Amino acid sequence: MATNSIKQPLWAVVLLLPTLSSCGSMAAWWTDIGPSFVLQNASTGLLTHSLCHSNNTPLYPTDPPVAFKTKYAPKNGTSLTATGWYDTMTTWASLFYQNNNDDIVNAVYKCNFETGTYEEIESDVISDRSGTPPPNAQTGLSVALLGQQEGYRVFYHDRARALHTLKFTQVENWSYGNPISTSTNRSGLALGSMFSGVRNVTVVTPKDVANIETIRLNIDNAWHITTFPTPLRGSNVTNLSNLTSLPYDTSSPPPFSLQGWDGNPKAIGIAIDTVLTRHIFYIGTDKAVHSYAAFVTGLTESGFRAQPDQSNEYWPLADEPNSDFAIASHLGSSTIRLYYLSGGQLIEAKYKNGNWDPASRLVVANTTVFTNNTGPVEEDNGLSTGAKAGIGVGVTVGALLLITGGVAAWILRKKKSTTSDVEAHGDEGASTTAGGAMGATQPASTAQSPDVASQHAEIARTGSGLSTEKWDTDVKDMALTPPPRELESPNLASELPQGIDRNELPTKHHITELP
Template sequence: MAKSAEARWHLSHWVLLFSLPTPSLCGSMAAWWTDLGPSLVLQNASTGLLTYSFCNSNGTPIYPQDPPVALRTTYAPKKGTSLAATGWYDKIGSTWASVFYQNNNDDIVNAVYKCDNRTGLYDQQESNVISDRRGTPSPHTDSGISVTLLGEQEGYRVFYHDRSKALQSLQFKSTDGWSYGSPVSGNTNRSSMEIHSQFSGVRNVTVVTPRDARNMETARLNVDNTYFIDTFPTPLKGGLNNSSASNRTSFPYDTSATPSFELEAWDGNPKAIGIAIDTDTTRHIFYIGTDRAVHWIAAFVSASVEGGFRAQASQNTDVWPLADEPNSDFTIASHIESSSIRLYYVSGGRIIETKYRDGNWDRAAPVESANTTIIADEGAGAGDAGLTTGAKAGIGVGVSVGVLLIGAAAAAFWILRKKKSTPPDEEATTAADNTAATVPPMSETGSQGASSPTAGVARTSSGLSADKWDAEVKDKPLTPPPRELESPNLASELPHTNDRNELPTKHHVTELP
C-alpha cells in the first residue's frame, strides 16, 4: 500500500539521520525548562539539521543518537546559526516548543512545535520569518539570538544583533503579533556576538553579551522601558546615563578604578554565554574559557541591594569536566522557583549535564540517549498505552507522586516494547498517522502561512502544585517549599482559544507596564 507523503518524509529523514556525525561535531545549542524539566535542541554542524531531546523526557533530557531526531523546518536553518528556544507544558499533557534561528537569507525565523507524547517527537505547527516587520533593523549575518518569555500581555522578547553589531529586540504581544521592539544597546564595538537573556519578574530582564578581551556587557530593563547598559569587571564611564535611549554607538570605560577581578581564560570570543537567575534574584553568568573549563560569575543580592559581579569558585572536573574545545559552545536551562541550573556541553565526545541545585553542584553525567530506568508494570492495560509521564503529570493537583512514578514506568515499558515490535516502515507511517490525529484542522496559532503574526506560548497553570520538585527528589517534598518570585511560570496551560497559542496569564507572572 502506498505511503502518505508525511510517512515518506519521515522515512527519508531517518535515512539521512543515520549518517549524522557524533555529538562532538554538534554546532550551536539551546535549552529551556518546563514542568517536565529541561529540553535540548542542537544544530548538527555537518547537515545543519536541528536535532532535539525527546519531548516527553521527564526530569532530564533524553537525547537520542541512534539515530537522533530532527525538527521539521519550513525555512532551512543556515549552518552555524545561533539558536534560542523556550517552551511550556499544557494542562492536557502536551509539551510545546518555540525555536528561533537564522535561515539562509539571514532572516530570524520562529517555528512552533507540539509534542506527540506517544512518540516523543515534535510536530511543526507554524513557522514564520519575524525579522521582516516594519522598522526592524536587518539582522547581522552572524547575529546572536536569545529569547525571553514575559507573560500573557508582554509575550516574547527576542534579542539579536543588527548589521552594525548593535543589540536590538523583536517583540510578540498577544494583541499585535510580532513587531520591532526597541534598541537594547547601541554599542557597536563587540568582540563576539553571543547573547543570552533571562527574565525573573517585573522589569527584571537582563541581556548579557561579550564586549572585548577583558569585559562583558549587560543591558538591564529600566522602569521607563529603556535598557541600562554596563560592563564588568571594568565599569562604564557615565553611570546611569548609559542607556539605550542615549543613541550612542560607543560607551567608554571608567578607568579611574582598578577592577576587583579579572575574567579568567577569557579572550572575548566564546561560542556561547549563559545567564540564570535564582530565587534570591542572584544573577549567575557562565562561559567556557580558552582553558576548556567552565567559569562562573555572580551578582548576589543582600537586603534588596545587588552587589557587583564577582568570580565564583571553580569546581573540580568531576563536576565540570573539561570541554572538548576552547571557548566551547554550551547551553543553559534554569528554573527560578527551585533555583535549579543545568549546563550542557560536549566533553569526551559526549553531551554532558551538570546540575546546580540547593546551592550545590552535582557530579556531571552524560545525557542519556535512552531511558535506562524502566520498571515493568504487568498490570498496565491497553488503555494506558498512550499516557507518558508528561501526560499523567498534567492531570491535576490530586495525583500522588507514587501514581506518577507507576505511570512513568508503564509508559516507558510500552513505548520501548512497541518500538521493538514494529517494523520501521510501519512505525514511520504510524507516527505520521498519530501526528495527523492530534493536530487540529487549523494550527494553534492559525494556518495563515509565513506572513502571519506568530502566536506562541501558553496561558494558565499546569495544574501542578506550587511546590515544584526536581525529578531526582520528587519522592519527598521540599522543606521548606521553594520561595516564589514575581516570575514566569514556564510550565503553563495551552487552551484552544481563537486558534492562538496564548501566553502565561497575570495570575502567574507580574507583567511589564
Template sequence: MARSVSTRWHLGYWVVLVSLSTPSLCGSMAAWWTDLGPSFVLQNASTGLLTYSFCHSNSTPIYPQDPPIALRTTYAPKNGTALAATGWYDQIGSTWASVFYQNNNDDIVNAVYKCDNRTGLYEQQETNVISDRIGTPNPHTSTGLSVTLLGEQEGYRVFYHDRAKALQSLQFQATDGWSYGSPVSSNTNRSSMEIHSMFSGVRNVTVVTPRDAKNMETARLNVDSTYFIETFPASLRGGMNNTSASNRTSFPYDTSATPSFELEAWDGTPKAIGIAIDTKLTRHIFYIGTDRAVHWIAAFVSGKVEGGFRAQPGQNAEIWPLADEPNSDFTIASHIESSSIRLYYVSDGRIIETRYRDGNWATAIPVETSNTTVIVDEGTGGGDVGLTAGAKAGIGVGVSVGVLLIGAAAAAFWILRRKKTAPPDEETTTAPDPAATTGPPMSETGSPDATSFGAEVARTGSGLSGDKWDAEVKDKAVTPPPRELESPNLASELPEIHDRNELPTKHHVTELP
C-alpha cells in the first residue's frame, strides 16, 4: 500500500533531525497502572518535554518516538525534575492521568489529563501548583517525588523532600482539595533524593528512600496517622519508637545487631527506587545497582506476621538485561489484584519491559513504538521493535532550536516538491480540529477557570512557546492494534458527577493485618 504524503513527511522530518542531533541522556521516569494496564511518562533530558505512552494502550504500553508525543503543560517542567504519576479508568470508559513534577520555580505541580480514546493522546484538564498551601514546607530544589492514590475518600498522598531533606507529604481530598499532609520522616541524613511509595489497603502506605551507602529507609503509615520508620539491612536503635513524631533529624543504627545481608552493588545514590505490593501483601523493592543489574529485595508475610526484608535471587540477562548505565533510572508499575509488576528501563539503547506475575518472571521485551505500528499497518511486514535512529531521539537525543528549524525547512521543501507530482489518492487530508473535542479547563473546585491552560500551548511563564511545541511535538497519533488484556477489566467506579478530582473507590483493596 502506498504511503500517504503526511506519513512520508513524518518519517522524512525525523530523518533530518536525527542526522543533525547531539547525544543526551534519558531523564526521569514514572509509571502507573489502570484497569487498561500500565502506562508511563518520561522526561527528555534535552528538551525538558514530558513524553508518554499512548493512553489507550492495552496490557503493554506503546511509546511513540518517531516523533514522540508530549504532555502539554501550563508550567514548564524543570529540566531534571523528578516525576510521579498515577491514574484510573472511570465507569464511562475514560482513562485519566495525574502527573506531578517540579517547575523552574521549584514548586510542585499537579497536571490532570483525560485520554482521547480515538487518538491515544492526553488532553489537559487542569494544572495547579500544590506546594504553596498554608503550612507546607518548601520543597528541596532537587526533591524526589512519589504519589499514592488511596481511593475516592482518602484521595492522594504526594511525598517529597523539604529544604533540609526531611520527608514530607501533601494530600488531596475531594472535600478540601490540596493541603499540607504531615511529616513522614524527620531524618535529614540522606545519600540520595529518590522516593517511591505503594499502598495495600486504606491508609496502609509504605514509602521507601535510600538512606546511605549501605542502607535503605522505609516509612510506614500507622493507624494513628504517624509513620513508623525503619531501615535495612541495619536496623535502627529504639525499635518501634522511631516515628514521624520523634522530631529528630538523625536516627542512629542499632550497632549491637549484625545485619543479616548486604545490599549488593549499592552505593546509596541510585537514580530511582521502586516498591510494589502483591496480593499476599509481600512488599517488593527494586533498584538498579552500580553493576547495571536489577536488584530485588522482599519482605514476605506468613499468616499475619511479616518477616524482615531479604535479598532475592537475581535473574538471567534474558529476564533482566543490563541497564545502559550504573545506578540507572527506571520506573515501576504494579497491580496488586493480579500480583503483577512491570519494570521499565533503557537497555542496549531501547526501553525494555520486564514482567513479574504470581511469583514468576518473564523474558524482557522491548517496548513497542508507533514507528513499528505504522509499518505493520501498512502491510510492509514487522521489523525490529527496538529504538530506531529516530526513536532514540525521543529518549536519548536532544536537538537544538536551530536544528529543529533546519529540519522543518527541509521537510517543508520536500512536501512542496512531492505535492506537485503526487497522484490524487495521495493528497493530504485535513486533520480534525483538536479544539472541537477538548473540554474547558477545570479549576480545583471543578468550575471553568479562565486562567487555566486551555487551547493555547503555553502561557506566560511556561518557558515554551507555541512554535517550540509545534516543532518538537507532533500530535499525530497512530492508533495501535487491539491488545489482549492481561486480566479482566475491573473498571473502578466514579460518582455520577464526573469531575476530574473524583477518584476511584477503594472496594478492590484489602487491608493489611
C-alpha cells in the first residue's frame, strides 16, 4: 500500500493529470466489481490509481491521491497497461510499465479492502529473458490475460518498431514469445489488445498517416495481419511473412478515410462485445473520440467501418489533439468505459448493449475526511445486489463505497455489527448517480471454507497472478443468451469459474467458438 501524505486542496486535481507522452500514460481494466484505472502523475511520476474497492464506477482520490508502491520506479511518460480480477474476497491488479532503463516491469498487487489501496506482492523485470529483443524507449504496451494455462501475453515494440510478445505460463514463467508483426514501417507506437476466446486475441496499432493495423491470432498459431481502410495485398500476411514493410492493395481507392487521424495517437483501444463485434477507439487530431467496428454475421466478419460520432454530451471533446485515454470493457455485458481529460477533468463515457449514456465527471474522493471509526456515506449509484454483497464482505473503516440501506441490512445480518443511517455526501457524492446504474456485475459467491484464508495468503509465482490449478472446463453457470460466437477457432473456450483460489480470474460464462 502506498499513499501520498501531502494534503492537497481539491483544485490541485490539475496536478494529477497524466503525463502526455508518445504512448498512453493511462490504463484501465475490468473486474467482476467493475472498472479500475491508473494514470501517471505529471509532476511526481507516481502511478496513481482509483480506489481498488470501487464498485461500478471508479472513485479517484485527490486529497491525497493514492499510488502504487513500485520497486522499480516508472519513467516519466511510460506507457501503461494493466489487468486485474476479483477473487470473491478482494481485487488484484497486474501492472506493466517501463522503468528508467527502458525495461518492461510487471508488478502484482492485492487490494486492501479496508483502505481501498493496493499492497505490492511481487515486482519483476520481464524484458530481460533470453532472446527478448530490447524494448523501444517509447514502446506501447498492452496485456491480454488468457487464462490459467495460457497466462499473460504482453505486447511491445522493439527498437526497430516491430511488434513482439512476452508470455507467462505456469510451466515456463516469463519468457520471450515471438514477433507478431515484423513490419518496422509504422507511424505511431500506441497499442491495444483484447482476448475473447481460445486462440482469439486481437492487437491494434497505428500503421501510417492513413491506416490502422490489426493483428489477430488464428487457429494455426500464426498472427494474421490486416489493415484498414486500405487493405493489404494478398490474403495471408502473417508474422511469418517476415516483411519490414506491408504491401497495400491500391487497385481501388479505400472505402472511407479515418477521421481526425494522423497516424500518431497517444492511445488506441479495442473492446469486444457479446456478439463478438470488435470496436476500435482513438481520440483524433480534432480532439474527438472516433470508433470503428467489425461485425460478425453467421460465419463471416465484416471489415472495419466507421461508427456514428456521438454528440459532446456523450463524447465530450478531449483537452488535447490525439489525446491519451484509457478503456475498460466487459465482454459478458457488452459494457465499455472510456476515461480521458475533458475541460480539465477526468470524465467517464459509458456504453452498454448498443447505447451510450451521457458522459459524467469521474467521482473524486477526499480520503482525509475519514477517521478510524467512521466511513464515508454516498448516494446509491445502482449497484446490483450481488455487487453490494461482494463489497460488504471485507469492508470496514475508511472504505469509500456507495452504501444503501440494503447493504447496511446485509452487513448487520452477516457481520452482526451496527451501522449509521445513510446520508448524502454532498456535491461529489451526488455526481455518482449520473451513470452508476450502467455497470453490470454478477453475484459473487461468498461461501468460504476454513482453508480459504491460508490460500489467499499465499504468494503467487513471480508475475503470475494466476492459479496453479488446471483450467476448469465444467463451468456450471448459465451461458450467455445469445451465446457469443468467435471466428477462426473450432475449440470451446471455457472461462474460469468463480473459484476460491485467490489468483483465479472469475467469470460467469462460456465463450462459444465455432464448431
